[in-house]
Amino acid sequence: MQFHDRKAIYLQIADLFYDQILRGRLKPHDRIPSVRELAAQLEVTPNTVQRSYAHLHEKGIFYTKRGIGYFVSEDAVERARQIKLQEFIDEELPLLFSQMEALGLDFDQLKQYYQNFKKRQQ
Amino acid sequence: MQFHDRKAIYLQIADLFYDQILRGRLKPHDRIPSVRELAAQLEVTPNTVQRSYAHLHEKGIFYTKRGIGYFVSEDAVERARQIKLQEFIDEELPLLFSQMEALGLDFDQLKQYYQNFKKRQQ
Amino acid sequence: MQFHDRKAIYLQIADLFYDQILRGRLKPHDRIPSVRELAAQLEVTPNTVQRSYAHLHEKGIFYTKRGIGYFVSEDAVERARQIKLQEFIDEELPLLFSQMEALGLDFDQLKQYYQNFKKRQQ
Amino acid sequence: MQFHDRKAIYLQIADLFYDQILRGRLKPHDRIPSVRELAAQLEVTPNTVQRSYAHLHEKGIFYTKRGIGYFVSEDAVERARQIKLQEFIDEELPLLFSQMEALGLDFDQLKQYYQNFKKRQQ
DNA sequence: GTGGTCTAGACCACC
């Protein structure tokens, strides 16, 4: 796998799991690949994967059974949603708003595009 | 320079000029570096840079004097703004709105964050 | 400094700061010794101290200024109290109650000792 | 074996016997390992073990047959319980109550945790 | 100088 350098690798690995959980591909109590296994697959040191898993453990996304493995926690989806939402608000929205300003797009126009988007969805 | 692979390299190079023009770092009738010079600097083939310049010429951002070089056109700013705005609407907004849906953020909440953003700017 | 092996060293280091904060010896916005400095003093690798600080950062006890250092956060006391309380409930109370059982001490007797303790305090 | 330094080593050795007696692993009239044997096993001087045994003898936990060895006394369990209970009351409870105060946990809350503990036991 | 990330390799506890 390819990693970019705008974000720490261990956080990019964590994002893989955030996405899979939010998309419903990983369900509560699913087993996660072992640290060493994923490390080999992604070609990083086990330490880095361990760090990703520890991060997700602290965030309450994973739970752990010593000597067994990592698992998706019961309320992983809700927690993941909460965390990514905060990230979106803190990191992406300011960029968005700056771009809008630079391009001379005001909020009412944005609203129209949003309504079009919703219509097309139906 | 580093290029990502989500977009053709010649378009990424063109974006460098779009940005400089929108930020006012490049003014109408400013001379643009020669194809060979920029190609050397960015470590790409001159062909790729030539393609970027042709693209910007076609879009009315650059004009050319045979045997002399490329220059920023009179109304480059307005054209650049128009082009990037359309790109923003077609490519970024749908992604943005999809993310909002996935994270359960509705438009009214977005409005609040926008208002906070404007306040902080003042 | 001496570390025991019932708990990870990085958590024991974190405990040093939890204690100092709860006792009021460290106040909000106080600067924390640099990672390398404390590592040298405690004779562990900087990595281990870094891990302690990262832990306290995640818990909202420290905040950080890149290139400057770590600082005690505004509401460190309240957060530290909350965290140590949970730890006490999860780890110490079960031990306490087990000991009481083993020694044949019931809760009413405990209450009497508690009341004596409070009287002596006055 | 590992000893900590919060308590004299000979008392920590005595505690090993208190525990085994309270848990029923050592019964009245069981023979105790010889001083030299236990000293070798724990990697301490025989003097230290001798001091532990003298302590337990004095407390009525052990009795001795000249030239034979030490044995667990008839009412060792009750005496051990009494002694450890007193120790618990004098040394551990004050610490416990201090911690409760520092963490802002009052006695009614403690009672709730106790009741939860009893429920889980059933 | 500061914090932050990553690697390579070791050792431990648990199952």
Place this chain on the structure above:
DNA sequence: GTGGTCTAGACCACA
């Protein structure tokens, strides 16, 4: 086999 901790040493971004 699994997770978890620690070391030694490197490199980067920021100030």
